[in-house]
Amino acid sequence: MENxxxxxxxxxxxxxxxxxxxxxxxxxxxxxxxTGISRATYYRWRKEDKNFRKQCEDAMNQGFEYINDLSEAQxxxxxxxxxxxxxxxxxxxxxxxxxxxxKIHTPIATNEELTPEEQKIIMNALNLVSDNNIxxxxxxxxxxxxxxxxxxx
Numbered sequence: 001m002e003n004x005x006x007x008x009x010x011x012x013x014x015x016x017x018x019x020x021x022x023x024x025x026x027x028x029x030x031x032x033x034x035t036g037i038s039r040a041t042y043y044r045w046r047k048e049d050k051n052f053r054k055q056c057e058d059a060m061n062q063g064f065e066y067i068n069d070l071s072e073a074q075x076x077x078x079x080x081x082x083x084x085x086x087x088x089x090x091x092x093x094x095x096x097x098x099x100x101x102x103k104i105h106t107p108i109a110t111n112e113e114l115t116p117e118e119q120k121i122i123m124n125a126l127n128l129v130s131d132n133n134i135x136x137x138x139x140x141x142x143x144x145x146x147x148x149x150x151x152x153x
Contacts, residue, residue, distance in 0.1 A: 015045060015052050017037075021035050023062045028042065
């Protein structure tokens with residue numbers, strides 16, 4: 001075999017080993033260390049070889065699923081051991097009754113009339129909001145126009 005063929009064969013084997021390592025441990029630093037491949041080499045291969053990059057992404061996704069399965073199994077074991085934090089974690093994430101709840105406060109409607117002074121305050125506030133919104137839009141247009149002329153457009 002020629003030197004180039006030996007290098008290509010070794011590189012192919014190293015790439016396969018790295019992809020396999022990602023299936024078990026989807027952390028680049030750890031997978032590189034386990035296979036004896038430098039991070040720089042891994043990133044160079046990813047950049048140069050689209051097929052390798054795709055294989056790595058698929059393997060890492062499988063690795064994440066594997067870690068998720070292991071984690072869920074450990075949580076279930078802790079639940080069986082009646083560990084309250086594990087029970088709470090599971091219920092918060094898997095049961096709608098115990099999950100986080102968004103509370104919406106709706107004031108009770110009344111039929112009270114506003115005083116003329118209260119009406120004036122509300123109208124002034126609405127006008128301020130409307131004026132600020134209009135001024136914001138005008139400033140945004142002016143800024144975009146200035147930016148365009150500065151860029152030679």
